[in-house]
Amino acid sequence: MPDLFDTPTTPDAKAPDTAPRPLADRLRPKKLAEVIGQPQVLGPDAPLGVMLESGALSSLVFWGPPGVGKTTIARLLAFETDLHFVQISAIFTGVPDLRKVFEAARHRRANGQGTLLFVDEIHRFNKAQQDSFLPHMEDGTILLVGATTENPSFELNAALLSRAQVLVLDRLSLTDLEHLAQRAERELDRQLPLTGPAREQLLEMADGDGRALLNLIEQIAAWKIDAPLDPKSLQARLQRRAAQYDKSGDAHYNLISALHKSVRGSDPDAALYWLTRMLAGGEDPRYLARRITRMAVEDIGLADPQAQRVCLDAWETYERLGSPEGELALGQAVTYLALAPKSNAGYAAYKEAMRAAKTTGSEPPPKIIRNAPTQLMKDEGYGQGYEYDHDAEDAFSGQNYFPDGMKRGVYYLPKERGFERDLKKRLDWFVSLRAKKQKGQDT
Structure with a gap:
């Protein structure tokens, strides 16, 4: 029976000589050794080289950007392993089409011919469609080779990934x-x-x-x-080719991670590069303004309290000016953040305090710091013994403000950088005063 989406198995199968052929088709490699690039996949000691040498080819998922050879390599794998090559696209293929593909592969297998099914844009299939491949992969009806430009960890089912090896193809140098x-x-x-x-x-x-x-x-x-x-x-x-960027895809997360880590690493040039890469790709400047402000809070914190204000001002400037002039304010904010002293002490303190808050349940505040607006509450001892810090020596009473019976927590550990250097001096001073007052009470 004729095969749906059938493609010539031999890589040198040509259209009639009279038909015009694009240069890319004329230069299509005829064997894997002719493929340019991808040594990490095709080399003698690389995964495909080892599989072909051992004669044990498994189902695969090629993950990489467009134009790096995913389709070509799949076609040549079929040729070099004597498998019938069938190519489909997840964009144009529905469940009825898949059933026909699987049925044709079963007939082919009964006649002693295996099938390499190449699925372009495999991440476009939904969970049910992806699951439909599993029994045919397991019983050997097909050897699946999928191609995706998106991160398989997020886009493909765990069951499918467990039955296929993911190979990463790099953009060409x-x-x-x-x-x-x-x-x-x-x-x-x-x-x-x-x-x-x-x-x-x-x-x-x-x-x-x-x-x-x-x-x-x-x-x-x-x-x-x-x-x-x-x-x-x-x-x-020539029109310059648009940069590869998907605001909801893997490139989005890779680039925002690169921007964040460049700021954290105090590299203003790299930070500006990744910022402009995202803007050039069409990223929403408001998203970037929010993430930049988050960097000021998480990675700079109290080492430079002004950093957060710089980010908020840049955000507001963008809202007033719009693009492209307002984007300059975001660039200036990124430069400021990259050069600012770094401290995650406040961020770490907050997370540690949150962990303690969740583990201590419903412990009430000590009675000395509870308000007593009624007589009953006064009779219960609310507010008794509270010392007004402004009236104490050095405006510091040193009383306990944690729940009774709870070990005192130590969460905020300021760094010896920027403004936090001064905060650390104050904190150390209060710690010594508290210890001094506690010693006086014990004696």
């Missing part, structure tokens, strides 16, 4: 892209009409995406020009 450009020039039988700097700019424009690079090269090859183009001329003719 500038060296990889240069090798690809040279391969394209050999196919075209001519050099690209670019100066050295313009060629470097072209590779940067591809942003690690091999398919994007070949599309750009195909455009350039069609131009009729008399002299090599410089970077300015190339930029005028």
